[in-house]
Amino acid sequence: MANAAWIAELRSRLGGEMVLTGHAELVAYGFDATYEQGLPEAVVLPRTTQQVRHVLAVAHASGIPVFPRGAGSGLSGGSVPSGGIALALTRMNTIWEVNPEALQAEVEAGVVTADLQRIVREHGLLYAPDPGSASVSTIGGNIAENAAGPHSFRFGPTSHHVLGLEVVLADGEVVTLGGRTSKNVSGYDLVRLIVGSEGTLGVVTRARLRLLPLPQGRASAVTVAPSFQAIQDLIVRLARSPQRPSSIEFLDRACLNLLSEDLAGLITIAPWVQGLLLTDFLAPPQEAVAEAEAAADVVRSAGFEAWVFTGDPQARLWAARERLSPKVARIAPTKISEDATVPIDKIAAFLDDLQHIREEFHVDLIVFGHAGDGNLHPNLVVDERDPDMMDRAKKAIDALFRAALRHGGTLTGEHGIGRLKRPYLKLCLSPAEIAMMTAIKRALDPRGILNPGKAILDVEGRS
C-alpha cells in the first residue's frame, strides 16, 4: 500500500486507537447532513492540540489532505472528505473555563454547542449563537461555518462571539489568535478570517467565547398574512420597531400545513394565510411581555391580527418551530436545506421567485427561515434515487441562487459554501475577490492540504 507510510507514522505518533482505517469507520466519517459523500483513507480522533499538531505535521510532510470535522451536521458538505484524513475533533470536548466575572468561556473545538449553552445558563449567562443543529453540532463546526440561528437577528452570528482562537496551521504550527477582550485592533483580524473559512486555513482546536447575561423573560408575538408583500411589510415594520425583537422567524403555508397538529389550540390558520411570523423577545420578564405587546400593536396598526404568547403556550410554539426541520426531513428521503439570504426589502420578490421555481421545476419547496436577517431556508424534499427528480431539484437550486443574487443577496447566510455551493461561487464573487481569497489561501496553506475543494475556489481558480 502506497499509503502505509503516513498512516504508520500517524499510528506511531498518536497510538493506534486514534487512527481508524476500517471500511465501516471510513464510511461513518464520510458524510454530513447533506447528500454529499466521500471516503477518507484514515479517520483520526485526537484528544489534544498536540495530537492535532502531529496530524498536520505528518500530512504536511506527505502532502496528504486533511478534512477537519465536528459532528458532521453541516449543511453544505463542508466536512465531507475525498481521500486523505478525516480529522474528527469530537473527542476534544472539554469546557476549560467559564468565567462569569469576565463573561467569557474557553472551550475545545469538539464541545457540543447545546452543552456550552446549558453550562453557562447555570451561571446566569447566555452563549448567544443558536443554530438549529445546536443539540449536536460543535463549537468548532459553528466557527468553521460562522453558524447563526434565529436569535442572531439581535445578537449576531458566531463571529460576533469569538474573542480568541487556538488554531493549528497547515504545517502543524500552533497559533493563538485574538485574545480575551471584546475590542481588539492589534494587527489584522485573523480571528474573523478563520471564522467561516471552513477549515481551509487552519484547524480550530480551542476557542475563547464571549458570553452575555441570560435574559430571564421571554415572550412572542405571532402574526399571519395573506400575501408575500404583506409578510415583507410586517417584517420591515418589526425590524424597524424600537423594541427590537430578538428574532423574526418566517414559516410559509407549507410549513403551517406540516405543523397543523402542533399549532392546534394555539393559533387557527385560516385558508387564506400565506405565512406566519414568529417574533421573539428575550428581556427581563415584564419587559419581554411589554415589548411583545408593543410589537403586536405595530402589527395591528398595519391592519393585521397579532397574538402574544408567554409561558407554556409560548414554549409550545417554539417547540413546534423546532420540530419543523425534522418534519420536513420525513416527507422524502433527501432534504436539501438551502440558505439564500436577501435584503429584507426584497423578501417578497424572492418568495415570488420561489413560487415560480416551485412551479417551473415541479419541486416540493418548503420555506422557513430567519426573516429578520432576510435569511430564508428553501427546503427541497427529494429522493436521490430518482435521477429525474434530482435533476429538477438541481435546476431549481440553480434558479433560486440566481434569484437571491439578483436581489442583492447571497448564496448562504449561515450554512457555508462547503462542497455543494462551490460551483456557484463564480456567480456571486468577482474574479478580483476570488483572486484575493486564493492569494490568502496560498499564503497560509501553500500545499493546499487543508480541506481542499471547499469554501473558495481552487488555488488555480477552478470550481
Added chain:
Amino acid sequence: MANAAWIAELRSRLGGEMVLTGHAELVAYGFDATYEQGLPEAVVLPRTTQQVRHVLAVAHASGIPVFPRGAGSGLSGGSVPSGGIALALTRMNTIWEVNPEALQAEVEAGVVTADLQRIVREHGLLYAPDPGSASVSTIGGNIAENAAGPHSFRFGPTSHHVLGLEVVLADGEVVTLGGRTSKNVSGYDLVRLIVGSEGTLGVVTRARLRLLPLPQGRASAVTVAPSFQAIQDLIVRLARSPQRPSSIEFLDRACLNLLSEDLAGLITIAPWVQGLLLTDFLAPPQEAVAEAEAAADVVRSAGFEAWVFTGDPQARLWAARERLSPKVARIAPTKISEDATVPIDKIAAFLDDLQHIREEFHVDLIVFGHAGDGNLHPNLVVDERDPDMMDRAKKAIDALFRAALRHGGTLTGEHGIGRLKRPYLKLCLSPAEIAMMTAIKRALDPRGILNPGKAILDVEGRS
C-alpha cells in the same frame, strides 16, 4: 526632480487641482491627532473611485507609497505619511443611499460619521458606532481603525456594522467585498480583514452599512465608589445584569476633578470617591427608565449609592463626559490618549498598575474609558518640548502596555496600532501571528506601497 515624473503623471490623469505639492499643504496633511508627524511628497484629493484607481495605478507602477487618510483625527499615527502620497478621501463625502426598508446605507469613505448619524436619525434609524471623534472623523477612518465608542458595549464596534465595502487594491484594481445582507458566509470574510487593517491592504472608497432602529428613550444610572476593587465589582454586576446597559463608562478621580463645575448641581463628589460609573440605557422611553432604575437597584443591593438621570440632567451628564477629552487636552500641550483594554475582571488590577506607573514615572495620568468592554483610555498630558518629560511618558506607556498584556489584555481596543504602537506589537503577537499577517500583506500588496510602517510589522518582520 526625481519625483517629477509620477507627480506629473498624477496631474495629467487627475487634473492639477487635485494634486497639491506646496509646502504648507504637505505639512497640513502630515499629522493626525497624535504628536506623530511626517511629510508627504504630494497630497491628492480625489472625488471619485476612478480617481483613487488612477492614484494607485501610478503609485504601483512607480513604487511610490500611498498613505490613505480621512479627517486626520486618528490616535495612533495610522494616517501619518513618510514621503509618497497623502491620499485624503475627505472630498468623497456623498451619502449615496439611506434605505429605511432594508435598514442600510451606502456612503463614500469621506462621509463624516456624525453627518451619517444625523441623516439616518431623520429616518428613525441609528448608525451605532459612536467614536469620540464622530463629529470630525470619517466612516473610512472608522473602518480603517475599527473604531468603537461608549455604545459599542451593546452594539459592537464598526466591524459589526459593515455589510460591504468597495476597496481599491494596491495595483489599482477596484473590488467590491461582502454585500447587502447581515449574514453572509460566501468564502472568506474579506470585509472583516479590511476593517481594522489601517489602509495597508487596500483603500476603502465606499461602504454599505447596517442601521438599527433608533431607540427613542434614554436614561442613565450613575454610581461612585471608594476603591478600584469596588469599581470593578460594580462594572461586573452591571455587565451581568439582565437589563444589559448600552454603555458603562468609567471616570477616575482626576476626571471628576476636571469636571467639578460641569457636574455641579447634578452629583456631589465626596472626597473619598475614586471613580464614577455612568451607565446608559437606550430603549423605548418607559423601558429606558425602568432599566436604569433596575441597574440602580443592582448597585444599591451591593451597598453603594446610585442615581438615575433622564431628560435635561441626563443630557448635561453626557455633555460633561464629552467635554472630558478636550478638557484633558487643555492641561498641557500634548495629550497622549492610550487605549489599553483588559478583561473586565482585571480592571481593578490594571487601575492599580496605572497608579504605580503614575508614581514611578512622575506622569500626569488621567483615566477614563468604556469600562463595560474593559477599554480604558489612560491619558498622559505632557509637553513634547520637554525631552525629560517625554522620556518618562514613553517609559510609562511601555509599562502600561506591559501591564495590560500581563492581565490578558491588548494594546488597543479602538484606536489601532498605527505608527505609535507598532514597536510594541512584538509584545502581544507571537512570531506565528506576525508571520500570518505579513504573509497576507505580501499576498495583497507585494510591493508594500499601502501605508507602509503601520498596523503590522514589515514584510521583513521589522518593527
